[in-house]
Amino acid sequence: MATDIQQLTQDLRDFAQVRQWEMFHSPKNLASALSVEAAELLEHFQWMSEAKSRNLTAAKRAEIGTEIADVFLYLLQLADKLDIDVIEAAKSKMLANASKYPVPPPA
Known part of the structure; x- marks a missing residue:
């Protein structure tokens, strides 16, 4: 069963495909x-x-x-084109942030 993110990503693919917009959806264009x-x-x-x-x-x-x-929506399309799982990338970034910015000791 597809997650909401996976379904939305597929919906975005379908939306662009029926409009023949894929040629415009390069990573550079989507980032812009x-x-x-x-x-x-x-x-x-x-x-x-x-x-x-x-x-x-x-x-x-x-x-x-x-x-x-x-x-x-543009972020999802960009992640899709680059085959990046946005949820996994976000989780990884949060772990990195937790390590980089530890909880300060009580005052």
Whole structure:
């Protein structure tokens, strides 16, 4: 049985295939598109205070959710093209971070 990530990845493959977009989905192009979408996400927070960024309206949250989805979808496509398991890569990175940044001793 496919996981949600595997199914979403397959759905992305199918979506691109029926539109004949595979020729445009090189790792370089997907990384570029990912960067653009991440910038669009950041744009929502430009000039916003820390406090306001923590207390968004429902409409703003929905807009940001759409940008987060764009980033996530391009990231999945890039990982698929490079045959990288995003869940395993994330777990490995978290382990590396835990080693690099140990919990400080109590004060």
